[in-house]
Amino acid sequence: MTTRKTEIGGYPSPAEWARDLNRRTVLKGGVALAGLSAIGVSCGSDAATEFTGSIGDAGGALTIGSNASDPAPQAGLAAVVASFPNEDVEVTINTLDHNTYQENINAILQAGEDDVLAWFAGFRNKFFADQGLLGDISDVWDQVDGLGAGFLAASTATDGKQYFMPTSYYTWAVNYSKSLFAEKGYSEPSNVDELLGLADDMASDGITPFVFANDGQWPIMGTFDILNMRINGYDFHIDLMGGKHEWTDERVRNVFTTWESLLPYHQTGANGRTWQEGAAALETGECGMYLLGTFAASASEALAADMDFFNFPEIDPAIGAGALDAPIDGFQMIAEPKNAAAAKELLLHMSTAAAQDAYLSEDPSVVASNSGANTSVYNDLQKKSAALAGSATGISQFLDRDTIPDFAGECGNMFAEFIEDPSKVDGLLADLEEKKVAIFADYS
Amino acid sequence: MTVKRWPRVLAHVFLIALAVLWLVPLVGMVFTSFRPYAETSIDGFFSWPDSMSLDNFRNAWDRGEMGQHFIVTIALVVPAVALTLLFSSMVAFAVSRFSWRFNIALLMLFTAGNLLPPQAIIQPLFQIYLRIPLPEIPFISNSGELRGSLIGLILINTAFQSGFCTFVLANYMKTLPKELNEAAMVDGASVWRQYWQIVMPLTRPALAALATLEFAWIYNDYFWAVALIQQGDDLPITSSLRNLSGEFFTDENVVAAGSLIVVLPTLIIYLILRRQFIGGLSLGGTKG
Numbered sequence: 233m234t235t236r237k238t239e240i241g242g243y244p245s246p247a248e249w250a251r252d253l254n255r256r257t258v259l260k261g262g263v264a265l266a267g268l269s270a271i272g273v274s275c276g277s278d279a280a281t282e283f284t285g286s287i288g289d290a291g292g293a294l295t296i297g298s299n300a301s302d303p304a305p306q307a308g309l310a311a312v313v314a315s316f317p318n319e320d321v322e323v324t325i326n327t328l329d330h331n332t333y334q335e336n337i338n339a340i341l342q343a344g345e346d347d348v349l350a351w352f353a354g355f356r357n358k359f360f361a362d363q364g365l366l367g368d369i370s371d372v373w374d375q376v377d378g379l380g381a382g383f384l385a386a387s388t389a390t391d392g393k394q395y396f397m398p399t400s401y402y403t404w405a406v407n408y409s410k411s412l413f414a415e416k417g418y419s420e421p422s423n424v425d426e427l428l429g430l431a432d433d434m435a436s437d438g439i440t441p442f443v444f445a446n447d448g449q450w451p452i453m454g455t456f457d458i459l460n461m462r463i464n465g466y467d468f469h470i471d472l473m474g475g476k477h478e479w480t481d482e483r484v485r486n487v488f489t490t491w492e493s494l495l496p497y498h499q500t501g502a503n504g505r506t507w508q509e510g511a512a513a514l515e516t517g518e519c520g521m522y523l524l525g526t527f528a529a530s531a532s533e534a535l536a537a538d539m540d541f542f543n544f545p546e547i548d549p550a551i552g553a554g555a556l557d558a559p560i561d562g563f564q565m566i567a568e569p570k571n572a573a574a575a576k577e578l579l580l581h582m583s584t585a586a587a588q589d590a591y592l593s594e595d596p597s598v599v600a601s602n603s604g605a606n607t608s609v610y611n612d613l614q615k616k617s618a619a620l621a622g623s624a625t626g627i628s629q630f631l632d633r634d635t636i637p638d639f640a641g642e643c644g645n646m647f648a649e650f651i652e653d654p655s656k657v658d659g660l661l662a663d664l665e666e667k668k669v670a671i672f673a674d675y676s
Numbered sequence: 677m678t679v680k681r682w683p684r685v686l687a688h689v690f691l692i693a694l695a696v697l698w699l700v701p702l703v704g705m706v707f708t709s710f711r712p713y714a715e716t717s718i719d720g721f722f723s724w725p726d727s728m729s730l731d732n733f734r735n736a737w738d739r740g741e742m743g744q745h746f747i748v749t750i751a752l753v754v755p756a757v758a759l760t761l762l763f764s765s766m767v768a769f770a771v772s773r774f775s776w777r778f779n780i781a782l783l784m785l786f787t788a789g790n791l792l793p794p795q796a797i798i799q800p801l802f803q804i805y806l807r808i809p810l811p812e813i814p815f816i817s818n819s820g821e822l823r824g825s826l827i828g829l830i831l832i833n834t835a836f837q838s839g840f841c842t843f844v845l846a847n848y849m850k851t852l853p854k855e856l857n858e859a860a861m862v863d864g865a866s867v868w869r870q871y872w873q874i875v876m877p878l879t880r881p882a883l884a885a886l887a888t889l890e891f892a893w894i895y896n897d898y899f900w901a902v903a904l905i906q907q908g909d910d911l912p913i914t915s916s917l918r919n920l921s922g923e924f925f926t927d928e929n930v931v932a933a934g935s936l937i938v939v940l941p942t943l944i945i946y947l948i949l950r951r952q953f954i955g956g957l958s959l960g961g962t963k964g
Contacts, residue, residue, distance in 0.1 A: 297906075302922030303739065327908045330923035332915075336902065342806060343906040345819055508925065512717045530925040532714055 283576045285375030290573035291320035296563070297346030298325050299333035302530075308595035309350075315590040316581050321574040341365045347569035348578060353386040353560035354629040355473070357396040359636070360564075361389035367565035370394045372576045376583045378602040382627060386560055397562045397579045399588060400598040403617045404454050404557035404630070405541040407522045407529075409514060412439075413540075418520070420542040424462075427545050431497045434520040443522035444498035445510030446651070449644035452502065453631035454523055456647060457557050460487045462547040466555035466626030473634040475672040479665040480658075488661070490547070492654040503648050511535055525559070526617055530597055539613065543620055554625030558617075559633055560601065639671045709733065709933035716929060735927075736934035740920050742913060749895065749912040751815070751826055756833040757890045761883055764838045768845035769871045773857055783846060790839030798903050801832065805904060824906055832904070833894050841886050848882040849875060885955040892942050892953075913938050 296313070300306045306327060313323045326346055333340070333350075340346065341360065351357055360366050366389075373384070373394040387396035413419070416437060421427040431441035446452045460469045464483045471477055472484065499505070499519060511531035513519040515538075522528060523544065529536035546553035563582055569575045581587050585604035592600055596611055599618045607618065621627065632640040646664045650657055708721055710728040736742070767786065771779050805823035812818065817825035852875065860870050876883075901915040908919065917938055920931050946953055 299923065301919045302925065305923070326906075327919065328906075329918040329921050331921065332902055332918050336906065339802060339903065340906050342802075343819070343824060345824060345906055508717065508928075516718060525924070527924040530922075532717065534714070 283371040283375075283573070285372075285580065287316075287577045287581055288318050288320075290318060290571070290577050292571050292574055293322045293324065294348070294571050294574040294578060295324045295326055295346045296578070297333070297340055297349040298327045299330045299350045301327055301329040304530075304595040304597065308591040308593075311590040311594050312582060312587045315587055316578060318574070318577055318581075321571075321577070323578070341566060344566055344568060344570075346566065347571055347575040348563050348565055351396065351562065351564045352629065352633045353383070353396050353398050353562055354633055355635060356629070356633045356637075357387065357564055358389045361391075361393075361395035365567050366395040367567050367569060367572065367575070368393045368395065369397065369565055369576060369579055372397065372580050372583075375580055378585055378604040379583055380603065383560065383601050386627075386629070387562070396564050397583050398560045398601040399562045399582050399591065400601055401558050401560040401621065402526045402598045403620050404458070404523065404525045405543050405620065407514065407524055407526075407539055407541045408520060409517065409535070409538050410540045411538050412517050412520060421545050423545045423549075424547045428497075431521075435497065439517065440499050440513075440519045441497040441521055442494075442499065443510040443513050443519040443524075444500075444502035444651075445505035445507045446502040446648060447504060447506040447509075449503075449641075449648050450632055451507045451510075451524065452647050452651065453640070453644060454525070454557060455491065456487065456643070457628060457631050458523065458544045459491055459547075460484075461555040461626070461628065462544065462551060462553065463487050463490060465551045466628065469555070469628060470626075470634065473628075473631065475635070475639075475668055479661045479668060484661065485657070488650065488654070488657045491650075492657070495651065495654060498651075502651055507531075514539075525557075526613055527597055529613060536613075541613070541616065552625070554623070555628065556620065556624055556626075557630045558621045558624070558627045559630045561598070562601070636671055636675055638674075639668055642667045642671070705932045706936065708929050709936050711929055713927045713929045732927075732930045732933035733937065736920060736930050736937060739930070740916060740934050741909070742916075742934070742937060744909065745911060745913040745916040748826070748910060749914070752829055752833070752912050753891060753894050756830045756837070756894050757887055759830065759834040760837045760841055760890055760894075761886060763834065764841035765845050765876065765879065765883070766871070767838070767842045768849050769875055771842070772846045772849035773854075773870070773875065783843070786839045786842040788839075789836075790843065794836065794899050798899075802903065818907060818910060823904055824910065826910070828904055829900060829912075832900050833897060836900075837890055837893065841890065844886060845879060845882055848879060852878050881952075881955065884949070884952045888945060888949045888953045891945055895942055 296309070298306070298309055300309050309325060313325065316323065328336070328340075337349075337351075337360075340349065342365075351360075357366070370393045373387070376397075379398065383398045384394070387394045387398055389395050408418075416433075416439075418430055418433065421430050434441040444452070457469065460472065463486055464472075468477065468483065472479075477484070499510075499513065507524060507528070508531050510519075510522060510524070511528050514522045514528070515532055515535040526541065529539050543553055543556060563579060565572070565575045565579060583602060585600070585602040585606070588600035588602050588605045589609075592598070592605070592609070592614075596609075596614060599610075599614050599621070600607075607615070610618065628634055631643060634640075635643070642664060646660050649660055704721055707725075708716060709732050710730070711725050712727060712729075712731070715726055716723070764786075767782070770776070771783050776782075802823065805828050806821060808822040810817040810819075810821055810825055810827065812820040815826065817827055819825055822828040822831075856874055856878075857870050860874050865874070895912075896914055897912075898915050901912050905911050905915070908916070911919075917931070917934055920926070920934050
């Protein structure tokens with residue numbers, strides 16, 4: 233770890249972000265050593281492949297497994313491959329739609345047809361790395377330039393090695409319509425009292441303050457994440473996701489008490505509303521604010537042109553408002569790739585500013601991970617996203633990426649039931665704690 | 677007269693109401709497929725249209741690479757239906773024409789297999805498929821193993837559909853007079869000849885009904901393909917439809933158009949072979 237380049241400078245590789253994640257990884261590294269012998273090392277075949285860091289030595293066929301079924305990311309990945317400066321490698325992109333891909337990741341990893349796979353940073357990457365299903369790319373990271381320590385930490389598994397190459401990220405914040413705010417004279421709140429005041433103003437203007445849409449049971453996980461991080465802090469949130477706190481804990485209960493007090497400001501019937509319908513409610517001015525990822529802008533061009541966002545304000549001054557969800561996307565290599573040399577060259581290329589510039593030229597909805605990427609072409613939302621993540625004191629990956637997938641599903645069920653009938657919260661939390669114990673026992 | 681009229685009127689009101697209830701989502705889907713997303717997302721799905729076009733269909737066809745996926749589907753469904761009918765008619769013939777100690781047990785085995793949910797066997801099946809190598813033939817077995825190959829998909833669909841077909845065909849063959857076989861035997865016809873030239877021609881109505889049903893079922897299969905194929909390009913049309921949805925944003929109007937395109941072949945088959953289709957449904961329901 234000491235020789236690894238962890239330069240920090242320019243966004244999005246903030247010192248604060250780095251410090252928080254790094255400490256955690258180091259702590260976990262020690263714990264992991266004990267368990268390592270039991271897991272066994274599965275990537276022995278790659279150990280012999282010496283990666284020098286020069287692109288152009290490898291040849292042959294290489295397949296990328298991609299979950300980019302949307303037109304823009306699909307074109308983005310194609311642009312990255314086109315910019316790969318090694319014409320001896322014949323790259324094929326195998327695209328599956330995002331949901332099918334995610335649900336079938338186990339089968340895809342076992343099938344071994346794709347050398348390089350699109351995936352998520354942090355827990356979701358570590359989860360498979362710890363099972364020996366991914367290839368160690370620490371030697372690629374030795375050559376990486378321009379990725380901050382936060383990205384390094386989010387790419388490092390329990391054994392202290394890297395298994396992930398982050399390429400882009402986006403942020404979660406409170407989105408709103410600029411024209412509505414201008415028309416009604418609203419301004420961005422800087423603490424929770426101002427937020428509630430703003431919500432009251434909206435309500436008296438006949439506008440529902442918050443869009444609330446939860447079809448698929450993932451969107452409101454973002455609400456839980458931000459409330460928990462504002463009320464209990466980043467470390468507590470990550471530890472809760474890691475199964476280290478009880479859901480019946482007083483502190484978790486406090487989050488739901490606050491959430492319940494905010495529910496009257498939200499749309500009703502959220503469980504049957506898709507996030508796209510929610511975005512339409514923001515566009516039409518039926519609702520005033522929407523806590524969602526910046527992908528909200530992808531719902532319509534009109535909304536994209538009129539959308540702005542602010543960071544969810546602080547609730548407890550002692551904790552502040554420095555933490556937020558900013559999921560990082562990128563690529564990983566399978567444990568036994570058919571063409572490890574080409575895979576590593578491509579992964580190194582993907583980490584570069586040039587490759588990310590190529591990607592962002594097709595898909596401007598995300599922000600580049602490399603600090604050398606050309607930010608002058610960023611639109612206002614990208615600039616704000618990068619600045620927000622750059623000043624963050626803690627970055628989480630979103631609930632369904634920060635914990636065991638099965639458990640995330642249980643949380644989704646619980647939140648959906650909670651918003652239907654908040655009075656059941658104690659029973660629901662007790663159930664969730666039981667499920668947590670069972671699921672975490674299965675995976676430990 | 678009025679006493680007799682009212683129940684009729686009520687019955688018709690009920691039927692019309694039910695028909696409307698069934699048609700609303702379907703008509704809504706057709707209607708939506710002609711309209712741009714930007715319009716329906718703001719005005720709602722049941723609003724007066726400003727603009728209508730075939731753009732969504734073009735978009736779905738291009739983005740979903742449907743031409744290619746239709747070819748995969750044909751290469752899957754045609755052999756799978758033919759093999760299913762061939763194998764299950766053989767078992768049905770043996771079970772219905774010859775008295776053998778394990779007849780009932782065999783028939784029960786096939787029927788029981790029919791009741792098994794596919795999800796229950798997918799994990800072991802996937803592992804078995806992963807361990808069976810195949811020569812790498814373009815299109816047929818790109819992956820070099822049974823998993824991820826068209827052959828693997830044909831095999832599991834054939835195996836899974838055989839239970840139901842055996843059950844139906846055995847019951848149908850039981851209704852054919854035994855004397856036919858006895859007469860053929862006296863004339864010296866071999867078992868194969870009895871099967872191929874005596875029983876099979878007489879079973880044609882049941883085979884036709886099953887062929888239409890099986891076509892629809894295997895065509896509509898989503899599960900096996902998604903679980904066993906990991907290359908997006910190798911998916912049959914029904915499973916590839918999801919490629920029209922994105923990570924976050926999904927243009928539901930394009931999905932509606934794509935779904936209509938995918939539904940079309942089954943709809944055409946149904947309209948052409950309606951009689952067999954309905955015959956097939958009652959075959960499974962009343963016999964046995």
